[in-house]
Amino acid sequence: MPILVRTRIALFLAAAALAALTACGETTVNAPLAAGSVAATNAITLTGPVGSTLPDPVRVTVRSTDNQPLAGATVTFSVTSGGVADPSSAVTDANGVAFTKWTLGRTAGSNVLTATSGGVSATFTAVAGASKAAAVAGVTGDNQSAVAGTAVATAPSVKVTDAFNNPVEGVAVTFTVLSGGGRVTSGVARTNAAGAASVGSWILGNSTGVQTLAARVEDGGVTANPIIFTASATAGGPATASAASATSQTAPVGAFVTTLPSVRVNDVNGNPVAAVPVAFAITSGGGTVTGGSQLTNAQGVATVGSWLLGTTAGANTVTAVAIGAGSVVFTASGSAVAASQLVASAGTNQRAQVSKAVAIAPTVIARDIFNNPVAGVVVTFTIGTGGGTVVSGRQVSDATGTATVGAWFLGDSPGANSLVASAPGLTSVTFTATGDPGRPVSLVANSSIAQSAAAGAIVGDSPSVVVRDQVGNPVSGVVVTFTVSAGGGTVTGSPATTNSAGVATLTSWTLGTTVGTNTVTATATGLTSVAFNATGTAGAAATVVIVAGQNQVGLQGTNVVTRPSVRVADVNGNAVAGATVTFAVINGSGSATGLTQTTDASGSATVGSWTLGIGSQNQLTAAVSGLNITGNPVTFTAQSATQIRLVSNTPGPIAPGGTVNVSVQLADAAGAAVPIAGISMTIAITTGGTAGTLNGTGNSFYSLSTDANGAITFPTVVTGAAGTRGFTITGSGLASAVTAIITFN
Secondary structure, three states: OOHHHHHHHHHHHHHHHHHHHHHHOOOOOOOOOOEEEEEEOOOOEEEEEOOOEOOOOEEEEEEEOOOOEOOOOEEEEEEEEOOEEEOOEEEOOOOOEEEEEEEOOOOOEEEEEEEEEOOEEEEEEEEEEOOOOOEEEEEEOOOEEEEOOOEOOOOOEEEEEOOOOOEOOOOEEEEEEEEOOOEEEOOEEEOOOOOEEEOOEEEOOOOOEEEEEEEEEOOOOOEOOOEEEEEEEEOOOOOEEEEOOOOEEEEEOOOEOOOOOEEEEEOOOOOEOOOOEEEEEEEEOOOEEEOOEEEOOOOOEEEOOEEEOOOOOEEEEEEEEEOOOEEEEEEEEEEOOOEEEEEEEEOOOEEEEOOOEOOOOOEEEEEEOOOOEOOOOEEEEEEEEOOOEEEOOEEEOOOOOEEEOOEEEOOOOOEEEEEEEEOOOOOOEEEEEEEEOOOOOEEEEOOOOEEEEEOOOEOOOOOEEEEEOOOOOEOOOOEEEEEEEEOOOEEEOOOEEOOOOOEEEOOEEEOOOOOEEEEEEEEOOOOOOEEEEEEEEOOOOOEEEEEEOOOEEEEOOOEOOOOOEEEEEOOOOOEOOOOEEEEEEEEOOOEEEOOEEEOOOOOEEEOOEEEOOOOOOEEEEEEEOOOOOEOOOEEEEEEEEOEEEEEEOOOOOEOOOOEEEEEEEEEOOOOOEOOOOOOEEEEEEEEOOOOOOEOOOOOOEEEEEOOOOOEEEEEEEEOOOOEEEEEEEEEOOOOOOEEEEEEEO
């Protein structure tokens, strides 16, 4: 903007102001304005270390009541809580600003400064924090006592302060085991707001005694650094018990051991534990102890007063039980003293074959005064009575005190034998044995080995065998088994044992129901078997049945095709040979030959012949001689053809040259049809004139044969003059004929 313009505007504004004042009718002289407000120019909340001067001055702006910066106003700075202000008062500059330096107090916490001018003020707050770490001191956890290997009750802790004794937060403290072994958990910790830091836990080493732990502040310039904590590690409760002396030794039975059982009790870390009750007690072998209740000494050791072994050779045990620590077993082997007796152990009162060795070699046991077996005793076995010999008769008792002769062979004569076992200075022992006949070597029949009986019946002579030794003496007590080996059947009384005569007899032998050979085999262990044979024969006739020739047909006066035949059997169905069978015609006026027959080997008998009669039914019986025969007698029936029966024809009238069917049937005397095939019949013109031919044959007759039903149909074509004609049908072997009348026109 041009200077001239600015000048004119200024003049205009001044004139306007003056006019306004004149209009009011008065004129006023300006007076100085009072402070209206004091306000912080910088932050009102400050921080810094204790005892330090804040790097930035504290500034305030004073404004007049019209809110304009007030220059030349006096501002008083006063610290109401900690520290000092320098200067304590100041005059505002042209911008209404005054300032001072603030040095914080030496105690960590809040510091307050108030700036006042003309009755108004502004307040500043400064938080004084601790300065760097300057000292460290132990707080808790020193001079404790705990069981070795366990954590102390109070975790060691320290406090870190600055030069003004304010707690310092966030300082790293390292806890390290110095001596005694052991370990820590959470070994690096930082101080909290109270300046305190604590190790997680301090677990002492496994050995007893004084152990140390260091707490070191990692910052430099810290006095009394590190802090050393001490703890006394004591033995824990009893945890293990172990032998403090030999656990195995040997002594004579009934004597004191030379090494007294002793145990050591340790805690879980292997430290000896004193004053632990230990009880020593016999647990096997008998014997006694004295001073069985003991307390461990300072070295953790307890020893029994004495141990007297039992009187039985072998293992003796004492068990030491330490309360809370377990047990230890001590073993002492009791050895036998000198032998004082011989006693029989095995092989007396035996039986054996003469000249053979007894089954159990005689055995003795050498024992001491307490009945314990004694090794190393020389025993001699000699023959007493009965003859015989010994093998290896001089023996030395083994660890079990046992001495056994090599073998004892009995004399050659049956009866009593004896053997004597002796040792120097000891009473001898006598063994006895009885000589028996030799062992069985043969099995022979003592009854018939071949006989016969009706099938299904008991044989008359029960199988029997005799058992003998090598010189032919009968041997008793041998088990013989009788077994059916052919023909079926059964036995009772098997197995059987030979008696004093060496004989074993089967109670009974029932043959099988089929005719033929039956066999029973006698066996005994180690011996050759014996076979007994019996032939089963057919029994008396019990049944008669038709075999062939029933329900036949034939022409009268002719023989039936199949001759009637019967079979005779016993009660088991076996064919009966030699039975007399009588045949007889009982109906039909026929005849038969060979009426008396004898059954053959298959039990069959057949009539010589049977000629049919004229009756409508022919019957023939077959009777078997004997009583109580099922089906006796049997009856055969047969039907005989005696006539030709006209079945049908066409009587006419019929024109010459037409076909006429004439049907006829074989029939018995009663007119019943008889089905016989192949019987020839002839049809012929017999009345009314014979002129003409039949069926174009050029003849007045022709022949056909019966079919399977005994019937014939004659197709007939007649040529010649008209009129009535008679046709006659005749048959071969038939006495009668039939006539058919047909009219032709």
